[in-house]
Amino acid sequence: MTVLRIYNENDPVNPVTVTEDSAEIATLLNEKGVRFEHWPTRTLEAGASQDEILEAYAGEVERLKGECGFTTADVVSLSPAHPDKDAFRQKFLSEHRHVEDEVRFFVGGQGLFYLHMEDKVYVVLCQQNDLISVPDGTTHWFDMGPEPSFTCIRLFSNPEGWVADFTGSDIATRFPAFEDLVQ
Numbered sequence: 001m002t003v004l005r006i007y008n009e010n011d012p013v014n015p016v017t018v019t020e021d022s023a024e025i026a027t028l029l030n031e032k033g034v035r036f037e038h039w040p041t042r043t044l045e046a047g048a049s050q051d052e053i054l055e056a057y058a059g060e061v062e063r064l065k066g067e068c069g070f071t072t073a074d075v076v077s078l079s080p081a082h083p084d085k086d087a088f089r090q091k092f093l094s095e096h097r098h099v100e101d102e103v104r105f106f107v108g109g110q111g112l113f114y115l116h117m118e119d120k121v122y123v124v125l126c127q128q129n130d131l132i133s134v135p136d137g138t139t140h141w142f143d144m145g146p147e148p149s150f151t152c153i154r155l156f157s158n159p160e161g162w163v164a165d166f167t168g169s170d171i172a173t174r175f176p177a178f179e180d181l182v183q
């Protein structure tokens with residue numbers, strides 16, 4: 001179940017809001033310009049290829065491309081067996097921003113997005129069928145946990161794909177990690 005926790009940036013221990021109500025999560029995120037939707041489940045064979053996944057969700061991907069001007073889409077998938085899972089986890093675990101919206105659709109699995117917006121940190125546990133779009137310039141980080149298990153469709157308008165501008169802040173080290181929040 002998708003969960004949203006909202007913290008004051010200076011108090012990573014006591015969230016001011018915790019909700020599992022999808023409609024409330026969407027409302028609270030939309031208020032900050034963060035798109036949050038549930039897409040329908042599309043039937044996929046186990047071990048489906050990137051092209052098969054993108055084909056299955058072609059309708060939604062084309063809609064977002066049309067609405068937001070994205071030009072490319074890819075699929076990122078990690079499992080606990082991935083030899084570089086620790087390096088991948090660290091790559092996203094430092095606060096950064098992008099010059100374009102960060103759009104992620106969870107075909108399967110789950111991951112934690114930490115959105116540092118004004119004086120709050122919105123911690124969103126995204127799971128299967130969740131679509132989140134983090135507005136360009138929003139400082140954020142992502143924790144896939146010690147045993148990552150997710151498949152995400154990513155949409156880009158930047159021809160260079162995933163480019164991050166790290167803020168150099170250590171705020172991510174002060175907030176609860178995936179294993180602290182996800183059972």
Ligand SMILES: CSCCC(=O)C(=O)O
Binds near residue numbers: 164
């Ligand atoms: C699920 S992709 C990992 C998250 C990400 O791309 C990012 O934080 O920039």
Ligand SMILES: [Fe+2]
Binds near residue numbers: 096098164
């Ligand atoms: Fe990012």
Ligand code: NI
Binds near residue numbers: 038130
């Ligand atoms: Ni959900």
